[in-house]
Amino acid sequence: MIVRTLAECENSDRKIVTETWDSTRMLLKDDKMGFSFHITTIYANTETHIHYQNHLESVYCISGNGEIETIADGKIYTIEPGTLYVLDKHDEHLLRGGSEEMKLACVFNPPLNGKEVHDETGVYPLEAETVA
Secondary structure, three states, rough: OOOOOHHHHOOOOOOEEEOEEEEEEOOOOOHHHOOOEEEEEEOOOEEEEEOOOOEEEEEEEEEEEEEEOOOOOEEEEEEEEEEEEEEEEOOOOEEEEEEOOOOEEEEEEEOOEEOOOOOOOOOOOOOEEEOO
């Protein structure tokens, strides 16, 4: 059995911080579950270009607000508590934080190793450095 708290993960190298978001990676590839699980905070009034060419992701909004815009068709979807969005087609998108930060629960398949950040095209590499 694996038992971890968000607080202990936030105070470890499982928390990755960037300019527009931070992500606490609670479950990773080394846990051998076939997916990874993260609690991600999108900072207020930010925009992040994302294009997961190597991963599928489902995202559930716990708190806060924002929006997602799909690049292919320009559609904009409001994100608020209770919203689930699924990037099932490697959808290239812009994720925008609204007037307050958003807390999101995220699941990735294949699982992340732990050190991933978006490259210049919005992609996470398939095999990144592993968290110790």
